[in-house]
Amino acid sequence: MKKIYFIGGLLMAFFWHGCSKEGRLDFKDDNLPAPAQISAVKVDPTPGGAVLTYTLPTDQNLAYVKAVYEIQPGVFREAKSSRYTDTLRLVGFGDTLSHSVQLFSVGKNEKISEPLSVDVSPKTPPVRSVFSTADFTSTFGGVNVSFKNPDKADLAIVVMRDTTGNNTWSTVATFYTAAVSGNFAARGLESKKQKFALFIRDRWNNKSDTLVKELNPKFEMEIPKNTWSPLVLPTDQKEIAGPGYVLSNLWNGLASRQLYASSNASSLPQWITIDLGKKVLLSRFKQYMEQNDHCYTGSGLKNFELWGSNSPDPDGGWTQWQKLGTFETAKPSGLPLGQKTAEDINYACNLGADFEFDGEPPAVRYLRLKSLETYSSTGQVVIMELTFWGQVIE
Numbered sequence: 001m002k003k004i005y006f007i008g009g010l011l012m013a014f015f016w017h018g019c020s021k022e023g024r025l026d027f028k029d030d031n032l033p034a035p036a037q038i039s040a041v042k043v044d045p046t047p048g049g050a051v052l053t054y055t056l057p058t059d060q061n062l063a064y065v066k067a068v069y070e071i072q073p074g075v076f077r078e079a080k081s082s083r084y085t086d087t088l089r090l091v092g093f094g095d096t097l098s099h100s101v102q103l104f105s106v107g108k109n110e111k112i113s114e115p116l117s118v119d120v121s122p123k124t125p126p127v128r129s130v131f132s133t134a135d136f137t138s139t140f141g142g143v144n145v146s147f148k149n150p151d152k153a154d155l156a157i158v159v160m161r162d163t164t165g166n167n168t169w170s171t172v173a174t175f176y177t178a179a180v181s182g183n184f185a186a187r188g189l190e191s192k193k194q195k196f197a198l199f200i201r202d203r204w205n206n207k208s209d210t211l212v213k214e215l216n217p218k219f220e221m222e223i224p225k226n227t228w229s230p231l232v233l234p235t236d237q238k239e240i241a242g243p244g245y246v247l248s249n250l251w252n253g254l255a256s257r258q259l260y261a262s263s264n265a266s267s268l269p270q271w272i273t274i275d276l277g278k279k280v281l282l283s284r285f286k287q288y289m290e291q292n293d294h295c296y297t298g299s300g301l302k303n304f305e306l307w308g309s310n311s312p313d314p315d316g317g318w319t320q321w322q323k324l325g326t327f328e329t330a331k332p333s334g335l336p337l338g339q340k341t342a343e344d345i346n347y348a349c350n351l352g353a354d355f356e357f358d359g360e361p362p363a364v365r366y367l368r369l370k371s372l373e374t375y376s377s378t379g380q381v382v383i384m385e386l387t388f389w390g391q392v393i394e
Contacts, residue, residue, distance in 0.1 A: 034111035035059040038103060041118050047151055048125030048202070049091040052103075052118070056086055061107040069101040069120070071204055093122040094206025126153030131200045131208035139356065140220040140283035140389060142187040143196050145175065152334060154178045154203055159186045162195035169197060176343040179334035185284075185354055191219040220283045223388040225251040227277025231366060235316030237270040239263035241380065247272055250386045259290050259384050261299065266379040271370040273312065274386075279393040281363045282308075286352030287329060288385040295348050296331055296340050296375055299382040303328050303373040308364030321368060324361045329353045337375065352387065363393040 036057035044051040056062065067079040071092040081088045093099060098121045105113040126149065133148040134157070145157060156176050160169045173186035193216045200208040230247040232238060240246060245261035251274075252258060262270060287301065294300040307321040329348065333341045347353060367388075371381045 028109045029061070030109050032061045032107060032109060032111070034113045035062040035105040035107050037105055037113045037116045038065055041103065041116065043118060043120055045121055045123045047123045047129065047153075048093050048127070048206075049089065049122055050101075050120040052088040052090065052101075052120075053086055054088075054103075056083065057105060059105075059107075061109065062105055063108045063110075064106050066104045066106055066112070067101050068104070068115075069099055071099075072206070075204075077204075090120060092204040092206070093120075094125050094127055094202070094204065096122055096124055125202070125206060126151050126155060127200050127202045127206045127208050130155060131211075134198060134200065134211065136196065136198055136211070136213065136215075138215040138217050139185055140187075140218045141191075142172075142185050142189040142217050143215055144183060144185045144356070145198060146181075146183045147177075147200075148181045149177065150180060152178050152180055156201045157184075158199055158201060160197040160199075161189070162197070165195070167195075172196075175332065176341075177332045177334070179330070179332060182330075182332065184332075185356070187354075189217045191217050218283070219391075220389045221391065223276065223280050223282075223390060223392065225253075225387075229275045229277065231273040231275040231312065233273055233312060233314075233316035235271070237262050237266060237272055237381075239266055247274075250274070250383060252385075254288065254385050257384065259382055261382045262380050264380050266381070268374070268379055268381075269370055269372050270379070270381065271307075271368050274367045274369070276365055276367065276388075279310065279363045279365045280388070280390050281393055282324070282357065282361055282388055282390040284354065284356045284390070285386065285388040286354055287383060288350075288352045288387075289329070289348040290382055290384050291345060291349040294375075294382040295345055296329070297338065298375060299377040299380040300348075300375045301329060301371055301381055301383055302375050305370040305372065307368040307370060308361060309366045309368070310364055312366050312368075322362065322364075324364075325355070325357050327355050349384070352385070 038054040040055040042053045062083045064080050064082050067088050070076050077092050079088050098119050101118050101120050102115040130149045136143045136145040158174050159172045161172045163170045175184045195214050197210050197212045199210045228251045241261035249258040249260045289295045289300050305326050306324045308324050309321045313320045331344045333344050
């Protein structure tokens with residue numbers, strides 16, 4: 001037994017000796033000079049930035065390469081890249097001017113080389129290229145903004161309103177997006193001629209020019225829900241997930257946070273019918289998702305159709321129905337399934353996903369929501385609330 005302990009002790013001693021020798025490979029020698037500069041720098045401009053490639057010096061003391069550059073007057077950024085790669089990525093420029101970039105080799109002892117200066121002229125930054133595609137027009141209750149963002153840059157689109165008519169600007173809405181293209185509306189505005197402005201900002205606070213227009217938002221009102229009721233037709237989805245998930249939860253107010261949920265055993269497509277109790281001319285609507293388990297995932301509704309009628313088929317058929325539109329609950333961020341931002345969640349669950357109609361739909365009393373696809377369930381559909389805007393006809 002003593003012999004076993006002795007051998008074990010020797011093995012442990014060899015192990016610790018080997019580790020201590022290995023550790024000395026990264027020992028910081030404060031007496032070593034700064035590493036030599038990098039060389040053969042190649043600049044590849046990108047939208048709002050550049051990719052730098054270079055040759056590293058042969059120096060065991062080298063820890064990383066650092067770039068220091070100015071993106072705005074008095075605003076500096078740093079980019080770092082380890083000794084194991086020959087590439088640096090620069091971001092944050094808001095123009096296409098020539099910018100001086102200082103490159104340093106940094107040792108393990110934090111001593112830095114003399115700077116190597118290179119000039120970088122970025123390609124058109126997204127904050128400018130997206131602005132060149134942006135436009136806004138009047139819509140029901142506000143203004144509608146459209147844009148294209150092929151680089152999927154993280155941007156904020158800011159809409160402002162002149163509150164006095166004397167260029168006293170106030171922010172109406174800020175829309176955060178990384179989607180390749182999109183439309184969004186700033187609502188709740190009075191139906192009268194007024195001046196609106198739009199500009200785009202990125203995460204480095206670079207700003208585009210400002211587009212100013214005089215627009216007249218179209219009149220609309222929120223359709224009162226006190227006359228709504230379920231209309232259950234023979235072919236409608238009747239089975240629900242439980243007693244607390246009834247159809248009328250779709251119009252009992254956001255404050256309740258109650259849900260409509262069809263049965264887990266249901267299949268797609270499926271549809272439900274609502275009697276509005278009066279004939280309405282619809283301008284737009286919102287669908288609100290449940291935040292915890294069904295926001296751009298699970299049984300959250302992804303693709304659907306909305307149909308209207310004034311005399312529904314008693315047998316549950318479709319001959320007396322007119323399709324008002326096909327819709328998709330797209331994420332503002334454009335991220336794939338399983339990924340979402342705080343702005344995505346706020347849009348879908350608090351602000352409500354906003355939908356408009358292509359053209360003016362006919363005035364109808366009955367609505368049929370036909371669910372085509374959810375985000376990841378095979379049949380169940382979960383919706384928190386529906387809200388419609390337009391004009392009451394009778």
